[in-house]
Amino acid sequence: MKDEIRYLPLCPVKQRFFLQPTLELAQSLLGCLLIKETENGIAGGFIVETEAYMGPEDQAAHSHNNRRTKRTEVMFGEAGYVYTYVMHTHCLVNVVSGPLEKPEAILIRGVEPFIGKDLIKVRRGMDNLVQACNGPGKLTKALGITMDDYGKSFRDSSIFIVEGYTPIHISSGPRVGIPNSGNAKDFPWRFWITGNPFVSRP
Template sequence: MKLGLDFYQRNGVSVACDLLGKLLVREIDGQQIIAKIVETEAYIGPEDKGCHAYQNKRTKRTEVMFGRAGCAYVYLIYGIHNCLNIVTASEGKPEAVLIRAVEPIDGLDIVREYREIKSRKIEDLTNGPGKLCQALDIDRRLNGYDLVDGDKLYILDSDERVEVVKGKRINIDYAEEYKDKLWRFYIKGNSFVSR
């Protein structure tokens, strides 16, 4: 079952936690890539200094976060890499969940077409935000894409029970007191979780 709008219309921390173990589906030319979400981070604007929409900063880039829950917020970082986020909470509240890592379940052949890497380890395909976007052919064309109604990119519910670990977020040293918030979630013992 596809996750509905009500799943996303909650506070970002809860959504980030509940997304673990769910299945991210990407459809390209009729072919499906299925990947299990194993690591997420919550970004809660306007209070979170690590969030782009800190203090309700509304710009062309952060505009999507102010919109409806369940949309994708895709954003280019370091000029090279894309990051996939899911907008949460209600309209006007800039909250989002960053998908940091996934575990490929199906469609590995397609993934390899998009990611030509020397490493043969499957872990290297998707164990980071930039990598998983490349693996699933996600870029800014999908910014604002509706995961609730869309069929190219959506998230399936899963019955799988997962053991969730909370931790500090990564690479946001500038966020000061908020960098120590335990807003990073990952599945315990999963080898696709980044370090």
């Protein structure tokens, strides 16, 4: 199925795809292709790991208690837009989800390289593709995603999401790196394709 996708038109998913409830969308994104076009070429990979952040009620979310800042503003808009932010010098990419004025988002934590593998190797300075994209900061470097992508649409811009394949099994568990978020640190809102080697943490 993955090889067949190589020969299909790379048509972005429709807006209705992003209108799913956030926890459902976080799982529906698994197996989709995340693609970025740049002057240096096009690169993309199958999304294998996501984390859902449920907005005002979620202590781990940037928008907890409806916190509205220049950084979080895009989350208050339509679903299907790009929310990028910098953490420890790494750019991380999220899919805005949820209804208008309900600032929810889904962090993309891992991708399996599929398009532009040679470009990915150059960008990451390594031949090991598993290590190149198995983390949220790694995958943005590999695909060329930057803070300039903030606020773009995943449907009609240089960064877009394409329908891929449906995983056979999906696992879930607590999100990563949120120790100071009360009970939210234990919510099983991280999702990954079971057994996929490109997942950041099994």
